[in-house]
Amino acid sequence: MTDKPKLLIVEDDLGLQSQLRWHFDQYEIIVAGNRVDAVDAIQLHEPPLVLQDLGLPPDDEGVDEGFRCIREISTLAPNTKIIVMTGNADYENAVRAVAMGAYDFYQKPVNSETLDLILQRAYHIFELEEQNRRLQEQRQEPLEGIIACDPTMMKICRTIEKLAPSIVTCTLTGESGTGKEVLARALHQLSSRHEGRMVAINCAAVPENLMESELFGYEKGAFTGANKRTLGKVETASGGTLFLDEIGDMPLALQAKLLRFLQERVIERVGGREEIPVDVRVVCATNKDLQKMVQEQTFREDLYYRICEMEIHIPPLRDRQGDKLLLARHFLRKFTEQNNSQVTGFSSEAVDAIEAYDWPGNIREMENRVKRSVVMADDKLISSEDLGLVSDESLNINLRQVRQNAEKNAILRALAMKEGNISAASKLLGVTRPTLYDLIKKYNIQVAITE
């Protein structure tokens, strides 16, 4: 191991190889004689710097292989700085290489001092960018155990932080697998009650006739088989948090009893006569539309208002920006470590498939698919087949989705650059103000806007 930055030299001329290797002793030098070896070395070493000849075998005299190499390296390692060496007076190809993603070019014959300077500067920029990325990551820390970069998710994380110290009753709504339970746990962890327990009850899983004793407990002899006094979930959660999962499935009869508890903060065990005060923070979750249930009279309106003192809607994964890949990579790391797997990443078509897919099962589906693919993969790179994501249909959605994503991203970026100023942002985007307003509505972009 050395502390020197790594420099990958992609050059087939053996003489030049050793000359460069000898000269650049301030770097840890890795040498590749062709494109395939260069790509392998990129994956293995992740060097910050690449010095690459444009004429690579088998196309020594041409530039096609060299351009291919640039393209592959910049896809695999977009942060790596590639400096291209071209033949004397081959200015046009040098410029093309930069347009394709190379950081800079250098025309042979080699003058080591000049190359030194170019590499030093490139490494300096690489380090600054790294530092910037790290700062950005720190600044956008979501919550412990939550992986997200989507602005709406970030806002939710901040809301959870703010709510945590209070006793406000929160209800988390959202599709299945969006992370309602992980967020409820985060809320508990961040509260002053974190040393108490978080007790969960799944209202959809407990049969109606057992629900009351499950929630409030029972006294000995309350019913046949009640051999000893047993505490319910509410009492067990005393001093901590009670998590009422799938609250939309709570039977109407129990809804009344729960409401009473939430108002009076006392319980009565089944078969008991005593009113017992209990101090718990209540958090609910559901994937049902509670407002609609209120209209249909399957959910009590008074209970609805009581539990939704604060309602937090968690967006589905398909509406989160940048989170699909972030989560996919997070789960990939987790499962490759767990399985001691050789897998190193996703193939580029797998990345496209992940972006294009709608993820109806949200994060849970992502977790399961990545977990399975790590086991199934024959290759170092996970394919879309390993993920079970290949169909013509997904390709169709793909193009539309890619366009829409690009459009939405451009708008967000323009608004960010112009600090939400609509006139300036529309000018930057080359559209009229009304068009920009329409697009903001279409993509449900929520940022502070000024005229």
Ligand SMILES: Nc1ncnc2c1ncn2[C@@H]1O[C@H](COP(=O)(O)OP(=O)(O)OP(=O)(O)O)[C@@H](O)[C@H]1O
């Ligand atoms: N933002 C996230 N970062 C990392 N892991 C997450 C995230 N959101 C969810 N998960 C993981 O995804 C899985 C599903 O999350 P969770 O059980 O909280 O979803 P849910 O909304 O309660 O789903 P359901 O409605 O089906 O009960 C869990 O394994 C959870 O750890």
Ligand SMILES: [Mg+2]
């Ligand atoms: Mg859940």
